[in-house]
Amino acid sequence: MxxxxxxxxxxxxxxxxxxxxxxxxxxxxxxxxxxxxxxxxxxxxxxxxxxxxxxxxxxxxxxxxxxxxxxxxxxxxxxxxxxxxxxYDTVLFHGSAIAVDGQCFLFTAKSGTGKSTHTRLWREYFGDKAVMVNDDKPLVRITNGGAVAYGTPYNGKHRLGCNISVPLKAVCILARGSENKITRVTKSEAYSMLIQQVYRPQSPVQLAKTLRLIDELAAGTDLYRLECNMDIKAAEVAYNGMKG
Incomplete structure (x- = not known):
């Protein structure tokens, strides 16, 4: 051992x-x-x-x-x-997390939608300003002051990520579209996707804690839906829509 x-x-x-x-x-x-x-x-x-x-x-x-x-x-x-x-008020989230200017943006969607492709566009658009936190399974801790995204070694097949923590500015649900369009969504509109993309423990007790944390995350974090294509403009539209 x-x-x-x-x-x-x-x-x-x-x-x-x-x-x-x-x-x-x-x-x-x-x-x-x-x-x-x-x-x-x-x-x-x-x-x-x-x-x-x-x-x-x-x-x-x-x-x-x-x-x-x-x-x-x-x-x-x-x-x-x-x-x-x-x-410890922390959940595993299936998504691609990228940071720009000290704020983290977490993109999530069903497998195959293009989460990693979209954050690659961010790296192309922002250059060295963009830092990959985790490209597959970041940990997200929910605090009274807001959520924080953490890098982990479980960062996807291309091993994109690093050992850092960054305040989570927004969670964005990706969808494919012919044009780039971002809209703010409510907790109820985003909730089913959040449930799908957060790791759900096998223990009923831990699952109940996870559901509470998802509620707190959705209530305290900006939520968006992005319809996008694979043009680099998608990164610009997404960032301008979420940066606040």
């Missing part, structure tokens, strides 16, 4: 794993502080990730993703972390 401690969303997590690759993956988040909580993985956890992928592939009509047990353990570790994070 392999052990290590890592700092995610200002919480120290001790990880006890079967494979060393988990710790190589998380090395940029290493910490020597006292852990807030500990997790450990087993072969059963790895098998669960395999069976879950089989179910998802069947439901989506595609071939299962070829993966090693080492990769599946990485997923299992993050799932266990996500299960505990609601205790």
């Amino acid at each position: 392999f052990k290590g401690k890592y700092k995610f969303a200002d919480r120290i997590v001790e990880v006890d794993s079967i494979y060393e690759e988990v710790h190589n993956y998380c090395r940029d988040y290493y910490s020597d502080e006292v852990p807030d909580f500990s997790i450990s993985t087993s072969q059963e956890d790895i098998d669960f990730e395999y069976q879950r992928e089989l179910r998802c592939a069947a439901a989506e009509g595609r071939e299962p993703i070829a993966a090693t047990d080492e990769y599946r353990e990485e997923l299992a570790v993050y799932r266990k972390i996500a299960e505990r994070m609601p205790d």
Whole structure:
């Protein structure tokens, strides 16, 4: 077994794993502080990730993703972390988070809509002013002063992101369109997508905490819907519509 401690969303997590690759993956988040909580993985956890992928592939009509047990353990570790994070007012969000001038903008949508493509347009448009926080699964902590987005090592196949935290200015739901158009939406209009895109714990207690946090996030964060094409103008329209 392999052990290590890592700092995610200002919480120290001790990880006890079967494979060393988990710790190589998380090395940029290493910490020597006292852990807030500990997790450990087993072969059963790895098998669960395999069976879950089989179910998802069947439901989506595609071939299962070829993966090693080492990769599946990485997923299992993050799932266990996500299960505990609601205790610390934090949720795992499926989206692409990018920061400009100290404000983070989180883009979310169903898989295949173009979240990563859109934030790539932001990097092209803003150059060095744009910083990727996390391109796949950022953590978001909800505080009395607003939400904060955190980078994690679980940042997508291109590993776009860094170990930073940035105040979350807005959450934007992406949709494909022939023209670029951004509109402010209400909590009720955005709620179903937020529920879909936030990790929902298996524990009923943790799920209840997560639903409360989604309510608080939606009530305290600017929410938008962006219809966009793949032209770089989409980044300009999105930013001007959300920057405040």
